[in-house]
Amino acid sequence: MTAQAREGLYELLEQVTGFIYPNEIEIHWSILIVVYPYVTGLVAGAFILASLVKVFAIKEVQPTYRLSLLTALAFLLVAPLPLLLHLGQPQRFYEILLTPNPSSAMAMFGFVYAWYLMGVLLLEIWFEYRRDLIVLAQTSRSPLNRVYRVLSLFSKDVSPEALAFDRKAIQVITIIGIPSAFLLHGYVGFIFGSVKANPWWGSVLMPIVFLMSAIVSGIALVIFLYMVLTALRREPIDMACLDKITSYLFYAVIVDFSLEALDFIHRLYQSEESVKILGKLITHKLFLSLFVIQILLGMFIPLGILVLAKARGFNDDLRKLLYFTAVILIQIGIFATRWNVVIGGQLFSKSFRGLMAYKMEVMGLEGLVAALVLLALPFVILAVLIRLLPTTRLEEPLTP
Amino acid sequence: MNERREFLKGAIVFFPAAGVLAALAREVAGREAPAKDAGAKDAPKPYTPADHFYGMGIEIDKCIGCNLCAVACKAENRVPDEPFYFRTWVERYTIMRDGEVIVENISLGPQKETMADAREVVRTFFVPKLCNQCQNPPCVQVCPVNATFTTPDGAVIVDETRCIGCRYCIQACPYGARYLHPATRTADKCTFCYQRIVKGLQPACVEVCPTQARIFGDLKSRASRLVRFKRMNKIHVLKPQLNTEPKVYYAQLDGEVR
Numbered sequence: 001m002t003a004q005a006r007e008g009l010y011e012l013l014e015q016v017t018g019f020i021y022p023n024e025i026e027i028h029w030s031i032l033i034v035v036y037p038y039v040t041g042l043v044a045g046a047f048i049l050a051s052l053v054k055v056f057a058i059k060e061v062q063p064t065y066r067l068s069l070l071t072a073l074a075f076l077l078v079a080p081l082p083l084l085l086h087l088g089q090p091q092r093f094y095e096i097l098l099t100p101n102p103s104s105a106m107a108m109f110g111f112v113y114a115w116y117l118m119g120v121l122l123l124e125i126w127f128e129y130r131r132d133l134i135v136l137a138q139t140s141r142s143p144l145n146r147v148y149r150v151l152s153l154f155s156k157d158v159s160p161e162a163l164a165f166d167r168k169a170i171q172v173i174t175i176i177g178i179p180s181a182f183l184l185h186g187y188v189g190f191i192f193g194s195v196k197a198n199p200w201w202g203s204v205l206m207p208i209v210f211l212m213s214a215i216v217s218g219i220a221l222v223i224f225l226y227m228v229l230t231a232l233r234r235e236p237i238d239m240a241c242l243d244k245i246t247s248y249l250f251y252a253v254i255v256d257f258s259l260e261a262l263d264f265i266h267r268l269y270q271s272e273e274s275v276k277i278l279g280k281l282i283t284h285k286l287f288l289s290l291f292v293i294q295i296l297l298g299m300f301i302p303l304g305i306l307v308l309a310k311a312r313g314f315n316d317d318l319r320k321l322l323y324f325t326a327v328i329l330i331q332i333g334i335f336a337t338r339w340n341v342v343i344g345g346q347l348f349s350k351s352f353r354g355l356m357a358y359k360m361e362v363m364g365l366e367g368l369v370a371a372l373v374l375l376a377l378p379f380v381i382l383a384v385l386i387r388l389l390p391t392t393r394l395e396e397p398l399t400p
Numbered sequence: 401m402n403e404r405r406e407f408l409k410g411a412i413v414f415f416p417a418a419g420v421l422a423a424l425a426r427e428v429a430g431r432e433a434p435a436k437d438a439g440a441k442d443a444p445k446p447y448t449p450a451d452h453f454y455g456m457g458i459e460i461d462k463c464i465g466c467n468l469c470a471v472a473c474k475a476e477n478r479v480p481d482e483p484f485y486f487r488t489w490v491e492r493y494t495i496m497r498d499g500e501v502i503v504e505n506i507s508l509g510p511q512k513e514t515m516a517d518a519r520e521v522v523r524t525f526f527v528p529k530l531c532n533q534c535q536n537p538p539c540v541q542v543c544p545v546n547a548t549f550t551t552p553d554g555a556v557i558v559d560e561t562r563c564i565g566c567r568y569c570i571q572a573c574p575y576g577a578r579y580l581h582p583a584t585r586t587a588d589k590c591t592f593c594y595q596r597i598v599k600g601l602q603p604a605c606v607e608v609c610p611t612q613a614r615i616f617g618d619l620k621s622r623a624s625r626l627v628r629f630k631r632m633n634k635i636h637v638l639k640p641q642l643n644t645e646p647k648v649y650y651a652q653l654d655g656e657v658r
Contacts, residue, residue: 092564346571
């Protein structure tokens, strides 16, 4: 242990209120474990938005379809990194795949992740882009054409039958994909919800709350990216699309808020052994991040903004501004939600007699800088993906 | 003739007495536990974990809060000295007339005197804590790589060469009995001094306890002190509602203890 870490723990010891078990002073799941469910949530949410187009045939949302898929992929590629960096012995990570403990919720991560990446997302993206990849392989210059050829897995068939098969395949994958996306993020919620030792986490609603907040954050992110992307490209925004997605966002926030309110009221009304310490937790330790950021800034204000934007006949520019503000606030709110679950669950003693403190490292593997890098990385990956893969279907005529 | 009669008389008295004394001596030496018990008569049998099932009894009223157990544990098991890492520790409870409960961890070092007015104190007592070596251990359930497991003789231990340091077990333990060892970066916890018990010795904390507030024994042996302890006392375990089925049994446990 470094002298600095030791000093940090002594400092935290001073900040303990009440009684805690001695080993509880160290906060074990740090900011990186806040990033992990946040990023996975964005994946699941973005994918579910993409599925709306294919499964429920909502045509207005088509302009964001490919963007949603690429967003999901960019964030999914980053999702395991915070977990890996957080391990005490990261070089042994493969053990979780080679000798998993079937009774461990966490051991399933590798399999759920691999299934979602290989069985759903990459497959759907490949079928969606196959024709375009063939076109790009023919029209782009060396060496990029080789890249496209490899990406298309050397397929060349663009006959109407082949394209019909692509569409059919996408349909099937999406239908499998929705429950898979639910599984991916519901599973993350289960990791927390199944911990009976921790009353802040141990709730059967946890996977559902995680899922709904994932949908909220994913939709909000795609709206944000769509608006930024069209602005960068100086293209007009499809307002019908934007209005439609923000309506979905609105409903998703309502459902998410209802679930969280239900959880809150249920805990308060059941008033179990832990109710006093949890009350202290939310008033002493989570007041800012829960009441101010998550609920007020992340839910009430954006809901108000969305209602305002829908109800009044504002012009397009003002609506855009309102939507843009709302999605950023919602995004901050969902990050605070993850923070409150992960960090909040470690700030009270399992003796229910005291509260601990968390002091975030700045540098270091589990620090703020590492978290910011991990949050920025998906955007870099996405930028590369968008460069490589057009977000709208190519119209170029095929050369024979 | 007479001599022979005398001899027989003596023998009748001597042999049973010798047997009783020998049994007592064994009892005093506390050897009813491992290894020697099973095949005591002849050559020492190799230790067979499946023949044993260990647990611990703690008699609250006997604990004087000397903290020797926690000190011995740190020395025996190379637990880091800093006050953030404990395999066992001792809590002091002070229950006031108005219902207020003050809990302190005396193993953290010298404690400030908190009692303003001794007349307001209803009762005080010490509670030694350690891993409860649960029979339904949540930590074992959640370990993604099987690095923590229950031995056939009932100790929950960690293989530090397998542990990946994800710390899910630390989160899952309701008793705060686990920590991340700063040197190995893997989970660490009380093992009932596994290295000692397989040799027929007592765990270090039991060995040093001056008042025998801690009783270690084999639940599979009817002659074990622990089995007798469980028979003679009204027993409680910590957080029974979580169904972890602890094998650390408390006598005279107060309802305030969690």
